[in-house]
Amino acid sequence: MKVLPRIIMAAAALLLLLVFVFPIWQITLLAPQYPEGVTLYIWVDKLTGNQPSTLQNINILNHYVGMKFIVPDSIPELSYFPKIIYGMIGLGLLIALIGKRHLYYIWSLILGILGILGLYDFYLWEYDYGHNLSSTAPIKVPGMAYQPPLFGEKMLLNFTAQSYPETATYVFAVAIFMGYLAFRFSKKKT
Amino acid sequence: MKTLQKFTLLSLIVLFAAGCNTNTKTANDGALGSDAASRVYVKPGTYDEFYAFLSGGFSGQISVYGLPSGRLFRVIPIFSVDPEKGYGFNEETKPMLNTSHGFVPWDDAHHPELSQTNGETDGRWIFINGNNTPRIARVDLTTFETAEILEIPNSGGNHSSPFATENTEYLVAGTRFSVPFPQKDMPIKDYKGNFKGALSFIKVNPETGNMNVEFQVLMPGFDYDLAHSGKGKSHGWTFFTTYNTEEGNSLLEVNASQNDKDFIAAINWKKAEEYIKAGKFREIPANYAHNVYNDKTHSATSTMIKTVRVLIPEECPGLVYFLPTPKSPHGVDVDPTGEYIIGNGKLSTDLTVHSFTKVLKAIEDKNYDGEAYGIPILKMDAIVGGVVKDAGLGPLHTEFDNQGNAYTSMFISSEVVKWKVGTWEILDRAPTYYSIGHLMIPGGDTKKPDGKYLVALNKITKDRFLPTGPELTQSAQLFDISGNKMELLLDFPTIGEPHYAQGIAASKIQSKSLKYYPLAENEHPFATKTEKDTKVEREGNNVHVYMTTIRSHFSPDNIEGIKVGDKVYFHITNLEQDWDVPHGFAVMGAQNAELLIMPGQTETLVWEPKQEGVIPIYCTDFCSALHQEMQGYVRVSAKNSNVPLKWSLGE
Numbered sequence: 001m002k003v004l005p006r007i008i009m010a011a012a013a014l015l016l017l018l019v020f021v022f023p024i025w026q027i028t029l030l031a032p033q034y035p036e037g038v039t040l041y042i043w044v045d046k047l048t049g050n051q052p053s054t055l056q057n058i059n060i061l062n063h064y065v066g067m068k069f070i071v072p073d074s075i076p077e078l079s080y081f082p083k084i085i086y087g088m089i090g091l092g093l094l095i096a097l098i099g100k101r102h103l104y105y106i107w108s109l110i111l112g113i114l115g116i117l118g119l120y121d122f123y124l125w126e127y128d129y130g131h132n133l134s135s136t137a138p139i140k141v142p143g144m145a146y147q148p149p150l151f152g153e154k155m156l157l158n159f160t161a162q163s164y165p166e167t168a169t170y171v172f173a174v175a176i177f178m179g180y181l182a183f184r185f186s187k188k189k190t
Numbered sequence: 191m192k193t194l195q196k197f198t199l200l201s202l203i204v205l206f207a208a209g210c211n212t213n214t215k216t217a218n219d220g221a222l223g224s225d226a227a228s229r230v231y232v233k234p235g236t237y238d239e240f241y242a243f244l245s246g247g248f249s250g251q252i253s254v255y256g257l258p259s260g261r262l263f264r265v266i267p268i269f270s271v272d273p274e275k276g277y278g279f280n281e282e283t284k285p286m287l288n289t290s291h292g293f294v295p296w297d298d299a300h301h302p303e304l305s306q307t308n309g310e311t312d313g314r315w316i317f318i319n320g321n322n323t324p325r326i327a328r329v330d331l332t333t334f335e336t337a338e339i340l341e342i343p344n345s346g347g348n349h350s351s352p353f354a355t356e357n358t359e360y361l362v363a364g365t366r367f368s369v370p371f372p373q374k375d376m377p378i379k380d381y382k383g384n385f386k387g388a389l390s391f392i393k394v395n396p397e398t399g400n401m402n403v404e405f406q407v408l409m410p411g412f413d414y415d416l417a418h419s420g421k422g423k424s425h426g427w428t429f430f431t432t433y434n435t436e437e438g439n440s441l442l443e444v445n446a447s448q449n450d451k452d453f454i455a456a457i458n459w460k461k462a463e464e465y466i467k468a469g470k471f472r473e474i475p476a477n478y479a480h481n482v483y484n485d486k487t488h489s490a491t492s493t494m495i496k497t498v499r500v501l502i503p504e505e506c507p508g509l510v511y512f513l514p515t516p517k518s519p520h521g522v523d524v525d526p527t528g529e530y531i532i533g534n535g536k537l538s539t540d541l542t543v544h545s546f547t548k549v550l551k552a553i554e555d556k557n558y559d560g561e562a563y564g565i566p567i568l569k570m571d572a573i574v575g576g577v578v579k580d581a582g583l584g585p586l587h588t589e590f591d592n593q594g595n596a597y598t599s600m601f602i603s604s605e606v607v608k609w610k611v612g613t614w615e616i617l618d619r620a621p622t623y624y625s626i627g628h629l630m631i632p633g634g635d636t637k638k639p640d641g642k643y644l645v646a647l648n649k650i651t652k653d654r655f656l657p658t659g660p661e662l663t664q665s666a667q668l669f670d671i672s673g674n675k676m677e678l679l680l681d682f683p684t685i686g687e688p689h690y691a692q693g694i695a696a697s698k699i700q701s702k703s704l705k706y707y708p709l710a711e712n713e714h715p716f717a718t719k720t721e722k723d724t725k726v727e728r729e730g731n732n733v734h735v736y737m738t739t740i741r742s743h744f745s746p747d748n749i750e751g752i753k754v755g756d757k758v759y760f761h762i763t764n765l766e767q768d769w770d771v772p773h774g775f776a777v778m779g780a781q782n783a784e785l786l787i788m789p790g791q792t793e794t795l796v797w798e799p800k801q802e803g804v805i806p807i808y809c810t811d812f813c814s815a816l817h818q819e820m821q822g823y824v825r826v827s828a829k830n831s832n833v834p835l836k837w838s839l840g841e
Contacts, residue, residue: 052708053767060741060766064815138816 005186006096009104012178013092015171019044019085022167025122027148029058030160041166042122045082047072065146065157066137067129077121084114092179101186108179115172123150226679229670232259237700240632242645242693243302243316244666246270249686250297252318252329257632257643257693258668260682268327268336269297269320271783277336279783281759281794282714283483285492289323289341290477298322300689301352305399309356309421309637313698315399317352317361324348326363326392328399332704333485340401341478343498344371344388344408350417350430352392356637360404360459363390364414364430368437371408372474381439385411388500389430391459400482405466405499407457407510410563411437413446414455416521416587421637422528424546426460429531433518435562446518447537451570453512453562454522454533456549465506471499486713488791504564511553512562514570515542521587521628525596525611526637530575534585534598541585541598543614545575576614582607586627587690589634591641591671597634599626599646606646606669608676620676622667624650631671632693640695644669644676647688654681664688705769707790714792716761721745726837733758733835739773739787740765741814743839744807747822751835754799754828760785763792774810777824784810799826 023041030037038057039050047070049055059069072078088111095103130147133140141157148154148161155161232238238256241263246253250270254263271278271287278287278295287293297320304311315337316329324345330337342348346367354361364387370376371386386408393404412432420427435452438445465471476498483490503510515533519542523532531544551557552572559569584602591597595617598607604625608618628647632640646667655663663683670677709719718724718736724745727734733756738745744762752758764773766789775785777797785793799805809820827833 051768057768060768138819 002099002186005101005104005182006099008178008182008185009096009107010093012107012175012182013089013096015175015178016085016089016092018171019168020082022171023048024118024166024168024172026164026166028162029061029156030162031158043078044085044168045078047075047078061159062129062146064137064139065144066134066140067146068132068134070129075125077125081118088114096182099186101183104179104182104186108176108183111172111176111179115176119150126150226670226677230258230260230668230680232256232261237696239696240640240643240693241696241699242630242632242666242691243304244647244684244688244691245299245302245318246684246686247300247664247689248298250299250320251685252299252302252316253685253688254334255666255682256696257645258679260666260668260680262685264334265685266329266334266336268318268329269294269299269325269339271295273783274786276783276785276793276795279795280785281796282489282792285490286336286339286481286483288479288481288492289325290343290479290494291323294323296322297325299327300349302690302692303352303354303361304692304694305358305394306354306356306636307358309425311633311636311692311694311698313694313702315358316692317354319348319351319363321347321349321366324363324365326352326361326401328394328401330399330485331699332702334703335483337399337483337485338401339479339481340392340403341480342388342390342392343403343476343478343495344369344373344386344406344500345390346387350389350414353417353419353428354394355419355428355459356421356425358394358396360419360428361392361394361401362417362419362428362430363392363403364417365389366413366415368411368413378439381411382437383411385437385439387412387414389414389455389457391428391462402480403478403495403498405462405471405501407462407501407503409455409503409510410435410565412453413442415519418522418524418531418635420524420528420531420546421526424524424528424531426458427546428457428459429513429522429524430455430457431515431519431522431533433520451514451516452518453567454515454519454531454544455565456511456513456531458509461506461509462501465501465509466499470506471501473497474500484713485707486711488707488712488714488793508553510565511549512565512567513544513549513573514559514567515544516540520585523588523590523596523635526590526592526639528637530611532588532596532598534587536584536586536601538585539580539583541578541581541588541609542574543576543578544573548573548575576612578609578614578616581609581616582619587629589629589631589644590639591631591634592639593641595641597629597631597644597671597676599629601625601627601649606644606676608671618675620669620678622646622648623654623665623681624648624652628688628690630691630693632695634693640693642670642672643693644671645691645693647684647691649687651683655683666691706767706771707788709763709765709767709790712763712790712792714761714763716759716794717792718761718763719765721765721839724837724839726751726835728835731756735760735837737762738765739763739775739809739820741771742809742816742820744775744809744820744822745839746837747807747839748825748841749823749837750825750827751833752799752824752826753831753833754802754826756799758797758799758824760795760797761792762787762794764789766790771813772811773813773820775807776810777807778805786811799824802826802828 240257267277324342345365346369349366350364352361368385434446517535517537519533582600668680764787
């Protein structure tokens, strides 16, 4: 039984701890009055901003067009996503212990699928906030929705909204790739 | 007779033409010849290199400008109430203007002084004196708000002030007008010998900036005009100019101009500290206000202090010496090395420069020329380090650059004169428009001057700007002093009458500027931190409204149950936590002012409704797209009505 793949697998699992240290995604709103931009960071377990009060300031801006207030406590994902990550770390370490070649592959596959599901979930939230507008909003623009892009840039009234992955997304990608490497390196030589 | 008239007319025309010519020529050549415009042009969206703090004189304020553009950024209310900001009108800042005379809503603010560390400006605080009702104020340069005001006891007018020592150990406060000590009812003609001049030393806490009157030196009844503290080798001493050593009490323009020489009083404050430590002071009864604003409670408190420690020069040998200086010296300025003490004898054409080394030597040798009220007078010949001959008419103040040059303002000949420290030769002259008082080079009174610009602060503008009736603006004039010759770059009008000013590299302040007050740190006793905590409470005739603001509404915005004769306290907390989102608050018929509440701050407006009706309230600071909608109503019922107290938002 080879040692290197096990080490890579264990390292990949432990690498996921960085997901708690860096945000996953960021959405930045740019307008002339906001030269520094208003940046919302989405973490696996919380929402932060480039200032302590970013969330309040985004909610103030959003309320003009009737968007719901973003209240972290009302987003269940922020409490159960961390548990999934811990699960994947535990699973990864277990697989490294077992050392079965195909399990490495399966771990990467699961992590990949979870990542895609996470993105889809993110999209659903964006859709909900952007389309589910109050009927008494002070500013109503017929046909206008305020869903920020999943990836890239989009003009929303006076704001340019930019949405891009942050460090934790790359952590995911590297962890997936490392699982795959463990799978490759454990291939028996012929 | 006709011939005489013709002659007069002709000479007037000639004079007028000559006057026009010289003026236009100098101004135009200065501007066009060197492309002055581009040197003061700060491109929209970019920043100035320096902050300039100009005193407002009788406006009681400091105005903050950028250099080299001359753009006005802010006017800081200090000793004067300011309805625009609610300063002195809201409940929180009223105690700031408390004095032993009661609430004094105005003062004459002369000399801004930046705090220093190691003889260099550090950008923490700026201090300024109130000349009329003797006070010193401290402005916090993270908030650009007045943080503290200390009244000066036993003073008749705080003019020679604040002029910090090189680590801001002390500020000084010398009285311009000597007064009976202690104050009492007595004939004015008995001035001589009975009136005294107190020179106060104000200790500054190095961490908090808080000030206290550490001690006073009780001096003879002269007029103590200006001061500067020593630096480098003269650190430990402060120099005060005097006039009216004649001790006249009437028609001073004549009676105080008789002596050939007046004095610069040199106070050894390190010696004073020793005497204080040794207990050689008298603790005497006093009554003066100490007012402190707290950034957490967003409120000021005023405390009356009842005693002050006084040192009597006759009892404390070595504490004070008099340096004879010709003709009613006005400004006293110490060069960056601390060696030279410049006495600007305003009725003389020469500048007398004392050498600090020689002063110490004369003291050591007891080289005295008699004494006055027990204070040794040093022999003038023994202490003069040099004389700048025929410098100009009416020398008032001197600042320094970093090349060993000095620049003196000449009030009567209306010019700035540049001369060399050490050789005393005159290097250049530049006319000012008109009648310059103080001048300022950023850091020009510290150990590290920044010799790029000089600002002349002029008393008279006459024809320099578009006329505005009998009252005209005073002005500042910016000179480039980086070359051999001073070059006039810019004229700009000022707020009030600028006396002294201070300048500092923007980088020392810019990054420390506060953006908003964190709401979580708000400790105001009437703060309301969320909309759900808003309420209205009645205590007899007093009604407390706990109100919040956030774009774009007040909460509550409908209030009923207020009665004629009530005293309504609107305690308004601005819940915003973003830069540049203040909200205003105004009530129809309020007899004080508006509120202008910074993000995270709580302020209180008192309103006493006199008549029944429904009174609008609204936001005065254009806060958002729905600012016009930021309004509400207060229903006022008859004194004996039983309309219940009720408040709401969005119902």
